[in-house]
Amino acid sequence: MNDHPSKTLATFAAQLCFEDIPDAVVRRAEDLFLDWFGSAVAGKGARPVETIERFARAMGPGEGKAEVLVSRRRTTPLFAAMVNAAASHFAEQDDVHNGSVFHPAAVVFPPALAVAQELGRSGKEFLVAVVAGYEVGIRIGEFLGRSHYKVFHTTGTVGTVAAAAATGRLLGLTPEQMLDAFGSAGTQAAGLWEFLRDAADSKQLHTAHAAASGLMAAYLAQDGFTGAKHILEGPQGMAAGMTREADPSRLTDRLGERWALAETSFKFHASCRHTHPAADALLQIVSQHNLTPQDIASVRTLVHQGAIDVLGPVVDPRTVHQAKFSMGTVLGLVAQFHRAGMKEFADHFNDPGIAGFRGKVSMELDEEVDRAYPARWIGKAIVRTVDGREFHGRVDEPKGDPGNTLSRMELEQKVMRLADFSGGATLQEMQLASERIWNLASDRPVGHFLVGG
Amino acid sequence: MNDHPSKTLATFAAQLCFEDIPDAVVRRAEDLFLDWFGSAVAGKGARPVETIERFARAMGPGEGKAEVLVSRRRTTPLFAAMVNAAASHFAEQDDVHNGSVFHPAAVVFPPALAVAQELGRSGKEFLVAVVAGYEVGIRIGEFLGRSHYKVFHTTGTVGTVAAAAATGRLLGLTPEQMLDAFGSAGTQAAGLWEFLRDAADSKQLHTAHAAASGLMAAYLAQDGFTGAKHILEGPQGMAAGMTREADPSRLTDRLGERWALAETSFKFHASCRHTHPAADALLQIVSQHNLTPQDIASVRTLVHQGAIDVLGPVVDPRTVHQAKFSMGTVLGLVAQFHRAGMKEFADHFNDPGIAGFRGKVSMELDEEVDRAYPARWIGKAIVRTVDGREFHGRVDEPKGDPGNTLSRMELEQKVMRLADFSGGATLQEMQLASERIWNLASDRPVGHFLVGG
Numbered sequence: 001m002n003d004h005p006s007k008t009l010a011t012f013a014a015q016l017c018f019e020d021i022p023d024a025v026v027r028r029a030e031d032l033f034l035d036w037f038g039s040a041v042a043g044k045g046a047r048p049v050e051t052i053e054r055f056a057r058a059m060g061p062g063e064g065k066a067e068v069l070v071s072r073r074r075t076t077p078l079f080a081a082m083v084n085a086a087a088s089h090f091a092e093q094d095d096v097h098n099g100s101v102f103h104p105a106a107v108v109f110p111p112a113l114a115v116a117q118e119l120g121r122s123g124k125e126f127l128v129a130v131v132a133g134y135e136v137g138i139r140i141g142e143f144l145g146r147s148h149y150k151v152f153h154t155t156g157t158v159g160t161v162a163a164a165a166a167t168g169r170l171l172g173l174t175p176e177q178m179l180d181a182f183g184s185a186g187t188q189a190a191g192l193w194e195f196l197r198d199a200a201d202s203k204q205l206h207t208a209h210a211a212a213s214g215l216m217a218a219y220l221a222q223d224g225f226t227g228a229k230h231i232l233e234g235p236q237g238m239a240a241g242m243t244r245e246a247d248p249s250r251l252t253d254r255l256g257e258r259w260a261l262a263e264t265s266f267k268f269h270a271s272c273r274h275t276h277p278a279a280d281a282l283l284q285i286v287s288q289h290n291l292t293p294q295d296i297a298s299v300r301t302l303v304h305q306g307a308i309d310v311l312g313p314v315v316d317p318r319t320v321h322q323a324k325f326s327m328g329t330v331l332g333l334v335a336q337f338h339r340a341g342m343k344e345f346a347d348h349f350n351d352p353g354i355a356g357f358r359g360k361v362s363m364e365l366d367e368e369v370d371r372a373y374p375a376r377w378i379g380k381a382i383v384r385t386v387d388g389r390e391f392h393g394r395v396d397e398p399k400g401d402p403g404n405t406l407s408r409m410e411l412e413q414k415v416m417r418l419a420d421f422s423g424g425a426t427l428q429e430m431q432l433a434s435e436r437i438w439n440l441a442s443d444r445p446v447g448h449f450l451v452g453g
Numbered sequence: 454m455n456d457h458p459s460k461t462l463a464t465f466a467a468q469l470c471f472e473d474i475p476d477a478v479v480r481r482a483e484d485l486f487l488d489w490f491g492s493a494v495a496g497k498g499a500r501p502v503e504t505i506e507r508f509a510r511a512m513g514p515g516e517g518k519a520e521v522l523v524s525r526r527r528t529t530p531l532f533a534a535m536v537n538a539a540a541s542h543f544a545e546q547d548d549v550h551n552g553s554v555f556h557p558a559a560v561v562f563p564p565a566l567a568v569a570q571e572l573g574r575s576g577k578e579f580l581v582a583v584v585a586g587y588e589v590g591i592r593i594g595e596f597l598g599r600s601h602y603k604v605f606h607t608t609g610t611v612g613t614v615a616a617a618a619a620t621g622r623l624l625g626l627t628p629e630q631m632l633d634a635f636g637s638a639g640t641q642a643a644g645l646w647e648f649l650r651d652a653a654d655s656k657q658l659h660t661a662h663a664a665a666s667g668l669m670a671a672y673l674a675q676d677g678f679t680g681a682k683h684i685l686e687g688p689q690g691m692a693a694g695m696t697r698e699a700d701p702s703r704l705t706d707r708l709g710e711r712w713a714l715a716e717t718s719f720k721f722h723a724s725c726r727h728t729h730p731a732a733d734a735l736l737q738i739v740s741q742h743n744l745t746p747q748d749i750a751s752v753r754t755l756v757h758q759g760a761i762d763v764l765g766p767v768v769d770p771r772t773v774h775q776a777k778f779s780m781g782t783v784l785g786l787v788a789q790f791h792r793a794g795m796k797e798f799a800d801h802f803n804d805p806g807i808a809g810f811r812g813k814v815s816m817e818l819d820e821e822v823d824r825a826y827p828a829r830w831i832g833k834a835i836v837r838t839v840d841g842r843e844f845h846g847r848v849d850e851p852k853g854d855p856g857n858t859l860s861r862m863e864l865e866q867k868v869m870r871l872a873d874f875s876g877g878a879t880l881q882e883m884q885l886a887s888e889r890i891w892n893l894a895s896d897r898p899v900g901h902f903l904v905g906g
Binding site (some may be wrong): 043047050052054055058059060061076077078081148152156180182184186187188189190191192193194195196197198199200201202205206209213216219220223224225226227228229232233235236237238240241242279313389 | 500501504505507508511512513514529530531532533537603604605609626633636637639640641642643644645648649650651652653654655658659662666667669672673676677678679681682683684687688689691693694826905
């Protein structure tokens, strides 16, 4: 079999070693793990998450080696991955890779953690698997491109293969088996944006599905189950069915030299990432000019097409979750509180002042912003005040992006706020988790975090 | 919420009652159940099926109320549905609905049987759920049309919603919950044809995935988990992402009057359905003119585009399974044995005579055949003999189609051959199963078939 993009990528994932990965990338993987852990704990008590957890309890075993964080119980890796994936994609605080518009953490960490716990794998082995999952998933997201994202939730679709890569690395798959795992994962790739229109619960189902399907694909491959060898770029593969603009060169872009994981952004606001650039631009204006919401007559946000596609349908949010996809709500919270965190959403998303602010906010396609996207997420906003002044705000990199990242202290504060908000873990437990994660790159087993080991 | 196609279809599935269904349709549902049962038993020992069963054992509970037919054990409905769905799509002997190019049995019966066993539902309730699954799945397959099938395995994609419909009816979902179940199922819809090129194992994974995902969607809906309300026809739904020619009127075509289940065909040859029309046309020629394979210089088959898309890539089959997608192999077996059954494939698919015959067979797009497809699958073949004669064969309805169907005795013989071939059940067990299935329409629980109740 000749080399081809799917095979090259699968071989990379199967052969990646700890020694191949630069220190800074390992450190960033630890950062992303803590950030993910906070998001997973933040899902506790969320109705869609708890519903999936009840299904896992009804259908899956009541014991095992993998922990379900929100319920502090153990089961088999399939169900732990499923529930933890659902949980970590609820608060809209999990990470995002700009260029691929892909949320890697929610689909990579759940299967990696569950399988590492099942197999007693070391922190180093776990980190290698995580890096494999990120590098694979991000490149496939870039490969499928913007036309894929118009209809498909990339995190759900690409997530299956990213989950298979991480699981497969922990299982020690050969390159051939890894390619089979990609085939079985990619042929289960699914996730449509249609649910946004109804504020339905599908987002957590997408990550649960991706994590579980990808994990299954890798286990099957280990046991000899074969898959399509060109699932990504073949004439009846993912790109053929699910996008109009695939660029196969992206699949193998500087493998082993470029570390896409390190390009991943942390979320600062607790909303859909498409709202962040404009939110930071507005924050700049209201801070500099000391404006209150009442001072503002209108906010024109200048955005990329993807923002219009995803946020456009959300005009009258009826739930906290839907509000996170409402540009007007996010900007209202920022104007009022100078932040749009979990607490601001939960307590104020539908306050009369916020609901009224929505009507002041509009989105317009901006050529420069759209051209830069998705490599860079530029934020532009134009505020007109009730007394007739006009202010222009601009950010070239929103807070949390690699060039404007969160420090380890800011990350610890973020995850403690998340745990505190949901009651998913005590501050002491989060402090202990942080310390363990900052020292993860060792030969000791990853072990358990909230369910005694 | 106004009426719209997804809602109308979901309401039909939720409200269907035994009394609504004509007797002839109930009888046909029983026929299809026995036919499915034979296919499920026939999957015993098949490597891809046994691999999925080992995964189910590793990840799922070792006890429950739903039976896994190939391994004669019980577990939760999720895993029984998953494994039985994989098993019943292996032998290529499960049913097909021509107009939708959809194999309903493999994705409808597994979740319906598992959930009926879990909940102790009656034979009548089971049959109602099955009819709901067929009517929903077939109409969605017709809605997505031929351009969907070019890249996507309709049984895998549409199968998620059909499985949700059957499961949801047994769970007694309200119309609103059923619509949620459709949303959660449709957003997990997946299955790409790419695997055919490599003779990979994905086909059984597709039905396993559809059955498990659809079952999960219905259970989640019962517990309040919401889904997109226009998952089929919405601007970011299945049709938007996965086809270029959706016709929403097909979704609600004569609901309650037209019974699509009764249009479903039984398979006579043990090969991909796309080979059957030409196989029957060749059978007509060799029977009428008493030809042996050695008499034949060439066979031109005149086919629809879908046959070329699916069978075209398979030029040199290396496995029995791949041979079932090889027009040349199927026609070689028919010319030699006057049938292409499980046994002929297993023992002879790569005999020198059969392999040599492949080179004599060509496929050509035929305008009449293509225009009639998929409503009618016309078979045409032109044989040229080594002594220069030319014969034209034509069948308007291949054996097993509604107008040329199998009798109950022929069905019993078929499933006994299937059980005998795999060793999945004794002839006595199959006889008992047949008798029970011919008397299924009662208030008694469906019960268990191979694992003592």
